[in-house]
Amino acid sequence: MKQLVVITGASSGFGAEIAKIFAADGYPLLLLGRRLEKLQQLAANFSEVMVASVDVTDYTQFESAVRKAEAKYGPTDLLVNNAGLMLLGNVQNQSPTEWQTMLNTNVMGVLNGTQIVLNGMRQREHGTILNMSSLAGKKTFVNHAAYVASKFGVHGLSETIREENASKNVRIMMVAPGAAETELLTHVTSKSALTDYQAWKDSMGGLTLDPKQVARTVKFMYDMPQEVNIREVDIAATRQD
Numbered sequence: 001m002k003q004l005v006v007i008t009g010a011s012s013g014f015g016a017e018i019a020k021i022f023a024a025d026g027y028p029l030l031l032l033g034r035r036l037e038k039l040q041q042l043a044a045n046f047s048e049v050m051v052a053s054v055d056v057t058d059y060t061q062f063e064s065a066v067r068k069a070e071a072k073y074g075p076t077d078l079l080v081n082n083a084g085l086m087l088l089g090n091v092q093n094q095s096p097t098e099w100q101t102m103l104n105t106n107v108m109g110v111l112n113g114t115q116i117v118l119n120g121m122r123q124r125e126h127g128t129i130l131n132m133s134s135l136a137g138k139k140t141f142v143n144h145a146a147y148v149a150s151k152f153g154v155h156g157l158s159e160t161i162r163e164e165n166a167s168k169n170v171r172i173m174m175v176a177p178g179a180a181e182t183e184l185l186t187h188v189t190s191k192s193a194l195t196d197y198q199a200w201k202d203s204m205g206g207l208t209l210d211p212k213q214v215a216r217t218v219k220f221m222y223d224m225p226q227e228v229n230i231r232e233v234d235i236a237a238t239r240q241d
């Protein structure tokens, strides 16, 4: 029997594509994000699915949604910590509120989700947590200081948690994508940072990664036998520098 898959940030972009690929393979799903209507629209096409409006920075809300889904479908076997924000800007001008929101979502959200499912996975000695990082978790990009800090954070915490839980047969995985067409840029408030980003994309022929290919990668990683952990995949458009 297929076990429960929990996906954060499933209301758009990578998360929605990851949801589609697991639903097509018959997995029961819990889809989380703040925009309930978008989650409901997506879930309307799936058979075994629960959705909940959850802010991943709110531990209580997050935990309650996971426990409800587990009461119906059984324990979580895969958590995809995908929810994230990229608010570009340079440090001399950007609002500290943007840094706070981004670090809370991208780092605290991942820690919250991890703790919520980890004890159950340790007890069962089975389970996978896949964290959506970024190439910005491995190298720097102009106008990305706080985002880079958050994604380097995801890389660091993921590898630490992997080491801590390897003996319990729990897999911690990371995917580090390059630039892709999603809603990610729609929240950027700095016009100059957006112009710089567009110029960078244009310099690569405007080509970016199809979110469907990220979803395929996540599925491939999860489908490996439990005793094999693909710890990290970097995936980007071939033309990305």
Ligand code: NDP
Residues within 6 Å of the ligand: 008, 009, 010, 011, 012, 013, 014, 015, 032, 033, 034, 035, 036, 038, 054, 055, 056, 057, 082, 083, 084, 085, 086, 105, 132, 133, 134, 135, 176, 177, 178, 179, 180, 181, 182, 183, 184, 185
């Ligand atoms: P989208 O903006 O399309 O998706 C982001 C998702 O995160 C949305 O579903 C959004 O849902 C959710 N989200 C944001 N904040 C919260 C929150 N506080 N609580 C719950 N859900 C939240 O962008 P992507 O699909 O591109 O982003 C997914 C992940 O991939 C992010 O972690 C991002 O950093 C990473 N990434 C993206 C790249 C790209 O170029 N697109 C490249 C590398 C990594 P809602 O608004 O409904 O809450």
